[in-house]
Amino acid sequence: MLKVSREEILDGKFERVLNFFRSRSLWMLYYCTGCGAVELPPTMTSRFDMERFGIGPMATPRQADILLVTGYVSVKTLKRIVRSYEQMPEPKWVVGFGSCPVNGGIYWKSYATINQLDRYIPVDLSLNGCMPRPQAVIDGFVNLMEMIKKGEAVGYKKYRLNYEWYKRNQAEVLERTEPVLRPGIASVAKAQETKKKISIVEGVK
Amino acid sequence: MARKLRKLLAGVTVNERYGNRMELVTDGQRAVSTLVVLKSSGFEHLSNITCVDWIDENRMDVTYNLWSYTHRLHAVIKAQTHRDAPEVSTALDIWPQAQVYEREIHEMFGVEFTGNPDLSPLFLHNWRDIPPLRKDFDTEEYSRRAYGVVDGVEEAGV
Secondary structure, eight states: OOOOOHHHHHTHHHHHHHHHHHHHHHHEEEEOGGGGGGGHHHHSSOOOOOOOOTTEEEEEGGOSSEEESSSOOOOHHHHHHHHHHHOOSSSSSEEEESHHHHHHHTTTTTBBOOOOGGGOOOOOOOSSSSSOHHHHHHHHHHHHHHHHHHHHOOOHHHHHHHHHHHHHHHHHHHOSSSSSSSSSHHHHHHHHHHHHHHHHHHHOO | HHHHHHOOTOOEEEEEEETEEEEEEETTTTTHOOOOHHHHOOOEEEEEEEEEETTTTEEEEEEEEEETTTTTTEEEEEEESSSSSEEEOOOOOOOOHHHHHHHHHHHHHHHHETTTSOOOOOSSSSSSSSSSSTTOOOHHHHHHHHOOOOOOTTTTOO
């Protein structure tokens, strides 16, 4: 059993050692939201063989380290992504795959897809391209490993620190109560309704 | 076939098109009776139901695509409705699979299918605006206000 003193933990030495090992064994939860999923089979299988870097696919969020969001994210998907992300144990990292999670990509005008994933969950690394080739994916993962080793990939800490901000952004999209294009219509209608009710009550009196 | 249908369906325009296709133009009230007649004269298969928004003519066309296995004929039924209050009777009693299409069209275009017991939202999450596939819905403005603009997208002139 490895014993670590309090000083060492505070010093960050132990964390550095841990980070070294973490970067060598990454389990990836690939959330195939969009078209990006087609680039993953060649990345995983023998041609490009992701596993030589110690990255393997994982089936459940509870055992995964990386959440890979491949492609556009619709509002309904975002709800599931947030749920999966919150189920994952720390340390965890998010990789945005393709240009859609960065700025909406070709779907940025769409009413159904969000434009920037980073507003809702912290993205550690974005691979752009539409779609990124397996070489780009592997290059991105090597970069992520480097970042984890240096302790630069701190998305999960960001999420914990700015939890309210992220939650507010999520709620803004997921729990909408008013129309976006003509805000106030719902509240005006509601006010009229209550007014009507009040007048009915007064009429009864 | 077209001649036979013209005889059966008074007040419905029947146009022949490209050999094995025909187009029937009707209105919201007569749509279902037209479909009943067509089904009994050999058009067994409902391929799909769609909707076309003709904003300049202030019209909403609910379009049914039918296929006949016996006659090898394709029929398009366009039920023209008024755009401000689009209303068509449900085709649920003729083809049960119309349910999903009607729910979707109700959600995306706001067409009311009278007689359909379940027109609850199907695809959209917590939608509060006007139906998104209507032509007067500004999807770009919606995206901008709902999800924010990312720096650099505007300058790229997309």
